[in-house]
Amino acid sequence: MKRTRFRAIALALVATVVVAAAIVASAAARTHATTITYWNTMNDEETVTVKSLISQFTSQTGINVEIVQVPFDQRDAKFTTASQAGKGPDVMRAEIADVANWGSKGFLSDITAKVTAKDKADFLPAAFAYYNYAGKVWGLPQAPDALTIFYNKALFKKAGIKPTALPKTLPALSQTCAKFPAKQGIFLRADSYWVQPWVWGYGGGLINPATKQILIANKQSVAGMDAYKSLFSAKCAFPNKDFSNDYGNAQTAFKNGQVAMIVNGPWSTADILQGPAFKSSSNLGVLVIPKGPGGKQGSPVGGNGFVIGKGTSDFEASWKFISFMTSGTAQAAFAAKNNLLPSRKSSYALPAVKSNRLIGAFLPQMNVATARPVLPQGGQIYSDFGPNVQKILNGQATAKSGLATVAAAWKLKLFPDYTIVK
């Protein structure tokens, strides 16, 4: 009795294994024309656009592209380990901070020779800067972005703020917020990336590689952080107490018309426009992040682009692919379907882009946006910056002591030979 039961189990297990193996084997049998692998880190809506672009590309050039979806937060770990093992992809979608990082470690193919002077002139300088490192070009920018202020036009009208009287300085922004009922003015996130416009606006900075200085703890940066904190805790600000979920909460509050202003980037417009308050898209306003009292203005330039892996099996095919994905056609598609900003100046004249009101509204912000220094460690500053900003906004540390901790950590871990400016 026991015997037969054991046998039955064994049989069932073997059967499962066989079936599973068959499924796997059938998947493995694929025909091979010229195929390049592309690791994609976009969200599902942008991926739809990518796929239609890929089929266009394949029908034009006959090159097959195998798209591999990689979770965004795993991209560095996965690309690094795969490249070290010699199994990296042909094309990778890289975040701007990745390019210098990966280029410095030898994971990328040098494309300097392929980029024409005309192309170099055509790409937006702020976006293209991130793809130049150590005198070489390592990739092409797909979609730059910068933080801006989104506002609800109907709520502004209700509060009596005229479209001509929008705040142009950060102190004026705080006053504008005060015109709204309690908790309905602005939703500020407790994220260090989001704090940067205030830091720059008040004349502070992050680091200066040219002078080898760490600026985050200097007087102006502290002033900027204090200004952010006072707006964060102001009566008119939506009480943001949950730092793990605040991105989603800001979106929810804004989309439901519970708050008049949020700070976010162009990637979020697709989400915002699905909200009840923005059924009519003309209700969504874009406001350039205002200047600080000293006249300085800043918003971090971010974005993603395409790089070619060092171990690529077909450099020419990969180059054709990334050229296509950053060409006017592709940029028009991303602009029309996903509200992503094109990285080429010439694309802004294309009809699909020109007719997109939101993209037009973003241009002024992009023009005053601040590029971060292009360093291999560029993306790693947030590991210490983030938790300390949370402590400052939580009241666990003062702006001065919190930023001093950040500066000390950066010096210790990333920039040992820099000096901290007080």
Next chain:
Amino acid sequence: MTTTDKTLPAPGLRGRGGPSLGERLRRSFGRWWFAYAMLLPVFVVMGLLVFYPLGRGIYYSFTNADQYNALNPLQPSTYKWIGIDNYTRILKSQEFRDVLGFTAIWTFVNVFFHFTLGLALALALNRTLKFRGTYRMLLLVPWAVPSFISAFAWRFMFNNPYGFLDQFLIKLGWETPPAFLGDPTWAKFAVITTNVWLGVPFMMVALLGGLQAIDSDLLDAAAVDGANAWQRFWSVTLPGLRPVAATVILLGLIWTFNMFNVIYLVTGGGPGTSTQILATYAYQNAFDFKLYGVATAYGVIILSILLVFSQFYRYTVKRMGEETWS
């Protein structure tokens, strides 16, 4: 439960006398060949995939290896031996000590609840009971869901102000419910709750298995002798459960100490650093920066803490009369 010795005689020959080392080795092999044979496959795999990397990791902890000077086959390795610098730097930091404190609280509180709740449920499910199978299946479900999705679900449930828990508390009349993930103390409560929820099913199932081994004749005999339910539990069930319970508690303690997913996905160690445990702190402070030397130094520190602790644990359990580690 049993007073006889739990070991078997060695299969094969028995030796005697004052032999040389070579002879002793040969004889020892002859005596215990069966044990060695059964352990060999495991040790080959372990040796290759765990002990060797562990050894290398320990070596790296005394160097300044990082992403630029080590472990990249495409670039030359130029890391240097720096002695105990990594260790002194870590151990001197006040933040490290705070994180260590919370790690200890985290570990003990979690395992305490895992064990007591798991045991209570196992005892309840060990009886003849209507719907027992249904209860067992439903109570197991937290274990069956991929933990990263459960962590997200709890993160959304703890959301302030839109999450289920806060909305529910508002409906019950609490006007400003706590920001579970934003307040440093409540955040600790939130991550512990999530981890207890995740861990109880395993304990319950493991202890249920252990309860099966308890001879019900002993329980009957105790009942005949006049012991009430509590006394039967204390003097028959609990001792009978000891081998299994001692094992799963120790493993649970080690496992919880290093639990990465829950903290990382629910609070990211925040707000600030109030829910960092050593494993996530090491990740954020060293691994994220690919400072391999520092990361492995953290690993060795964690390893040492757990080794010392497990020795202490063994002595305590042994003194309670358990032969598992004698």
Next chain:
Amino acid sequence: MSSTGATPPVLAPPRKRAGQGSRRVRPWYMSAVLHGSLVVATIIAIFPVFWIGISSFKPRDEIINSPTLNVWPDNWTWSNYSDVISANDYEFLHWFGNSALIAVLTTIVGVFLSATAGYALSRYRFPGYRTALNSFLVTQMFPAAIIIVPIYQIITSLNLIDSQLGLLLAYSTVAVPFCTWMLKGYFDTIPISLEEAGRIDGLTPFGTFWRIVMPLSTPGLAVTCFYTFITAWNEVAFANIILLSPDKYTLPVGLRTYVFQFDQAWEKLTAGAMLVTIPAVLVFLFAQRYLVSGLTRGGVKG
């Protein structure tokens, strides 16, 4: 220390499962308390999963737009499930097959290796016994996030990157030490007398292991099997790094791709989570009948 085998064989009477063959009828209020507490526990266990499940039937904007408590869907939809399953030419089915293969193989290999090792550690006090026992424990102590890099390098140098064999190897190293300790604990509860009786009957050491001890340890083996299966079925950290081609992805890796830079496709994650949980629960349903003591199947009579 070691028994000399001089103990006469013991006639072991058939053993009853603890709690059965019971004497007293349970009073009604005890039943109420028992059922009451089990119901509360079940609600707490189930609720988050129920919440995930109910969200899987909501369209995206209902899940993420809702600022208020909104349990039941306003617009019930099955499209999340169909989207997840049919995405990319039914890639989901490949993930499912891969996960099933890996989980089953890991369970077979893991349980077999740890049963033999656990038995040896339970019964024999050979030289090096303490070291072996401690070394298994030590493998659990190094945090996974840190040991993943060296393990990855070894797997790379064996050229097993992006292969299911590499993943199997990685999972075995995670599961086997733990299962060995667990099984040792279970084996320790089985009296030696039964094996001695078997030995006297002429069984080889392996024979006593296979024919006497294993059948009697079904609860321990069931727990170990289920633990190994679930660990391999739900594991994402190692699989994410080792598996590079999408047709080799396992289910958790595939689902992880729904977590984006700033937000998540929560409607797809919840649908995917349900699809992943159901087989795991079915496996448990299958395994749980073995949570019955093997000792009730008649002890060895000598």
